[in-house]
Amino acid sequence: MRVSGDVKKVVLAYSGGLDTSIILKWLQTTYGCEVVAFTADLGQGEELEPARKKAELLGCREIFVEDLREEFVRDFVFPMMRANALYEGVYLLGTSIARPLIAKRQIEIARATGADAVAHGATGKGNDQVRFELSYYALEPEIRVIAPWREWTFKSRTDLIDFAEKNQIPVAKDKRGEAPFSVDANLLHSSSEGKVLEDPAEEPPAYVFQRTLSPEEAPDQATVIEIGFEHGDAVSIDGVRLSPATLLAKLNELGKANGIGRLDLVENRFVGMKSRGVYETPGGTILHVAHRAMESITLDRGAAHLKDELMPRYAELIYNGFWFSPEREMLQALIDKSQGAVTGGVRLKLYKGNVIVIGRESPNSLYSTKIVTFEDDAGAYDQKDAQGFIKLNALRLRLLAARNKGLDR
Missing domain, CATH: 3.90.1260.10 (Argininosuccinate synthetase, chain A, domain 2)
Structure with missing residues (x-):
């Protein structure tokens, strides 16, 4: 079904692979709109010029292939690393942190080219659709978002290949069957x-x-x-x-x-x-x-422990797609303050x-050999002070134990 007059120009996050090539042609045929292809080099290790040529072959007049590696690491990976961010204690958020940068550039390109919509190739079962779209809306609240995997009627890989062949989209032999993993x-x-x-x-x-x-x-x-x-x-x-x-x-x-x-x-x-x-x-x-x-x-101990307490929340915000949220920016300000x-x-x-x-x-080390040494510390730390410190911290524990034993308090 063709949707006419709905969208005039859309910026597509385009990899040059079979799926996004099918999406590009599907956008043209379904919406009758002009498609701007945007390919980001985030260090994926692939030659990106073939993506440009394929987009030209599919009728794109405006094509952006951009090297964003330095911006990616400087403005996205490094701020995340300052937080020691790990999702669920182990995941370093490699996919999650790339999506806001791609979305940001899509919106910037949409503004520059006069596009009224953006599109991505994420499926309706995954996290990436959320990450892309939350970022789009945070940066451009009235933007139209097209998510083909949630809209089209294709039910199988065979349907996609049939569409590609009918629309003269090159299909490599190794792409005709199901990939062993994505x-x-x-x-x-x-x-x-x-x-x-x-x-x-x-x-x-x-x-x-x-x-x-x-x-x-x-x-x-x-x-x-x-x-x-x-x-x-x-x-x-x-x-x-x-x-x-x-x-x-x-x-x-x-x-x-x-x-x-x-x-x-x-x-x-x-x-x-x-x-x-x-x-x-x-x-x-x-x-x-x-x-x-x-x-x-x-x-300092207090600063380090506070960072560790906040880290799971910060990591979850990135994983869930809230990079451009006020709470992530607030946490980032606190984290960056700690790094001086x-x-x-x-x-x-x-x-x-x-x-x-x-x-x-470090020239800023808080570690003092004078204080931690087991040798004579020349008065830097009076070990007798520990007795009062321990008794004060033990007071509530002693009261609790006395109550439980039925002793007179």
Whole structure:
């Protein structure tokens, strides 16, 4: 069914793959509208010029292929890393953190080209539809959103292939059957889910892993590196200053070679179901461990513990698509305030899937050898003071125990 006069121009998040190519043509035929193709280079590791050529072949007059790697790491990944964000205690949010940047650029392109709608290729069962659309509406409240997977009548892969063939969309031989699993990738991570991975009792096949050696195959000798930090952000590796994206890419190489960053997770999706995903986040895993080590000597106990209490809420906001919400921005301001003194260096040993902290130092360190020493501390800490401290903290426990024993209080 053709919807005429409803939409004039739509900006599509376009990968150049079969599914988004079908979506592009479906938008043209269903809405009779002009489609602006937008392809973001977030470090997914694929050549993107073929996406431009395919969009041209499908009749797009306005095509945007943009390298957003530095913005992605600087303005999205690094702020998240300052929070030590982990969803459900383990997931480094590699897919989640990419969606707000793509959505932001779609809205900016829509404004620049006069488009009145945006579209994405996320399915109606996943989290990405929520992340894209919450971001769209937060940035442009009156924007029209088209989600083809929730609208079209295609019921199977065969239906999609038939549509592609009828509309002269090239279909590679390896795309005609069902893919063994789906993949999303960017500079921070790769995620794999579905098909061969749907049974959480079964170990993932070796061919699922793309960004890491298995720990068993990693070298028998450890790799030692030092990461330099300034105000909570990593700025150097082994004394060499690097841009955010270049630094993360280098850590990815080191992590891959040492079997670091694999995660097999059954998670709770925002839409209500549980799903099993296999994630590879080599550089992000190293960065997470290093940042916590840097904070361990530069953050006051109260500040560090408050951050840890707030982190699950912050991570959940990103996972659920609320990057542009006021509460995430409020938490970010608090987190960033805590990072002023998080400067120095962390030495790490990378070995067979492990990231081991072997040293940390900072000009802003709160660690005092004078106070912690078991030798004569020259009056820096009077151990007799601990007696009153303990008695005051034990008072409520003693009263409770006395009551329970029926003793006179």
